[in-house]
Amino acid sequence: MQPLQVEAVDAVLASAIPFIVLVLAIANVATRYLAHRRHVRQADEHGADGIERYPVHTATTLALVFATFYYVLVDLHFGIPLAAFTLTAFVADFFEYEARLVEARTDRPLEAPKASIGASLFVAVYAGFIVLVVLLGPFWSIVI
Structure with a gap:
């Protein structure tokens, strides 16, 4: 058995994990938008x-x-x-939340969490690239 090789029981999950990551990345971008709207409403x-x-x-x-x-x-x-990329989005999200608290304390309008939005969009794009490679890999290997 090679290092980092998954068990046969996980074979189905292992083949579906790129798609799961893509769905979670897109959901994360959407919930990030909803969270910002909620924070603005709560601050007001x-x-x-x-x-x-x-x-x-x-x-x-x-x-x-x-x-x-x-x-x-x-x-x-x-x-x-x-x-x-995912850990970058996680850390950026943590600090952006704290920045929203500081903005609310100083009575400034809450800005969009630009760093965490950018990082999460980058995660979604890279996850989409991985899914594209997984889907087109067999066809592309025939061409090459």
Whole structure:
């Protein structure tokens, strides 16, 4: 058995994980948008003390991180960069949330979380590229 080789029981999940990561990445971008809208509404109504994390966004972010870590076990070549991009989005999201709290405390209008949006879009684009490689790989290997 080679290092990082998944068991036969995980063969179905291993073949579906690129698609799962893509769906989670797109869901993460959508929930990031919804979380920002909710934060703006909460800041307008209650100020900085009323801003809370959006649980759906937190769940999709954690699911994306764990799915990406599993994908590293399946495919090291594409998994490591994807994990780096996903962790970047995770860390950016953490700091953007804290920045929204500071903006709300100083009575400034809440800006869009540009860094975390950019990082999560990059994750979604790279996950889409991986899915494209998985789908077109057999056909492309015939041409080459």
